[in-house]
Amino acid sequence: MRTAIIFIAAGLLLPFAACDRGGNDEVKILPVHADVAVPPPSLSSDVFLQKSAMDVTTTDDVVVVDVMLRSTGSQAYSALALDVIFDPGLLQISRIDWASTPLGDCTSSGTCVPLCENNVSPSSADPANTIGDLVIGVALISGCPGATASTATRLMTLWFIATTVGNSDITLKDNGLGDCGILSAGLPVVPGIPCDPASATVTAAR
Numbered sequence: 001m002r003t004a005i006i007f008i009a010a011g012l013l014l015p016f017a018a019c020d021r022g023g024n025d026e027v028k029i030l031p032v033h034a035d036v037a038v039p040p041p042s043l044s045s046d047v048f049l050q051k052s053a054m055d056v057t058t059t060d061d062v063v064v065v066d067v068m069l070r071s072t073g074s075q076a077y078s079a080l081a082l083d084v085i086f087d088p089g090l091l092q093i094s095r096i097d098w099a100s101t102p103l104g105d106c107t108s109s110g111t112c113v114p115l116c117e118n119n120v121s122p123s124s125a126d127p128a129n130t131i132g133d134l135v136i137g138v139a140l141i142s143g144c145p146g147a148t149a150s151t152a153t154r155l156m157t158l159w160f161i162a163t164t165v166g167n168s169d170i171t172l173k174d175n176g177l178g179d180c181g182i183l184s185a186g187l188p189v190v191p192g193i194p195c196d197p198a199s200a201t202v203t204a205a206r
Contacts, residue, residue: 030206034162036063036170039198045071045149047082047172047180048196052157061162062094063202065170069102069182069193071149077189078103078146079139080155081181087168088132091202093120095159096136102147102155103138112144133173134158139183149182149193162204169199 035058041048048068055064067082080103086093096118098106106116117137119128128134136156140146147153160170172195174180179188180195 032061032162032165032204032206033059034061034063034202034204036065036160036200036202038065038200041068041070041196042198043194043196045073045075045191045193046196047155047182047193048198049170049172049200051200054157061204063091063160063162064157065160065200066157067155067172068152069149069155070152071193073150075149075182075189075193076146077149077182077184079183079186080136081175081183082134082136082155083173083175083181084134084136084158085169085171085173086132086134086160086202087166088129090162090164090166090168090204091160091170092129092163093134093158094161096120097157097159098136098138100154101138102153103140104144106138112141114144115139115141146184149189160202162202165204165206167204168202170202171199172196 036051036055038049038051049065050068052064052066098116104112104114106114119126119135121127172180174195178194179192182189182193
C-alpha cells in the first residue's frame with residue numbers, strides 16, 4: 001500500500017516538474033519578414049524595376065516589384081520577352097499580375113488577347129523557382145494593335161516570397177546584345193531598349 005502511495009505522489013509531481021523547466025525545451029521559429037530596395041533607374045530609355053505601391057508592409061515575407069518601360073522617343077512595340085534573375089534558394093515567384101499589360105489582358109478572352117507564356121509552373125521544362133530565371137513572353141496576334149513606349153509604363157507586377165533569411169538581387173537580364181526584350185514583329189525595336197543595370201535587392205530577416 002505504501003509503494004502505491006509513493007507512485008501516486010510521483011505522478012502528481014510530474015506536471016510541476018515540467019512547469020519548473022520554464023519551457024526551455026520549446027523551439028520558437030520566428031517568421032521571415034522581407035523588404036525590397038530598388039535604386040532609381042540610371043538610363044533615359046530602359047526596362048527597369050521599382051518597388052510596387054502594392055508592397056505595403058515589411059512585416060511579412062512578400063515583396064512586390066513592378067517591371068517598368070520607358071523611352072525618350074515614341075517607340076512602337078508588339079511583344080515582350082523578359083528574363084528576371086533571382087536566387088531560388090531565398091526567393092520564390094508566387095504570382096504574376098499581367099492582366100493589364102500594355103499589350104492587353106493575358107487573362108481574358110477575345111480576338112486580340114495576346115499570347116502569354118511563363119515558366120512559373122513546376123511542370124515547365126525549366127521551372128523558374130528551380131533555376132532562378134523567370135521567363136515571360138507576351139506577344140500580340142498578327143493584325144492586333146500594338147503599344148508605344150514613351151513615359152514610364154508598368155508592364156507587369158511580380159510577387160516574390162522570401163523562404164529564408166539572407167539577401168537576393170532581382171535583375172533584368174538582356175539578350176546579350178544590349179536589348180531587354182522589347183520587340184516589334186519578333187525583332188528588337190530600333191534603337192534597342194536596354195535593361196537598366198540597377199538590381200532590386202531583397203533583404204529577409206527574422
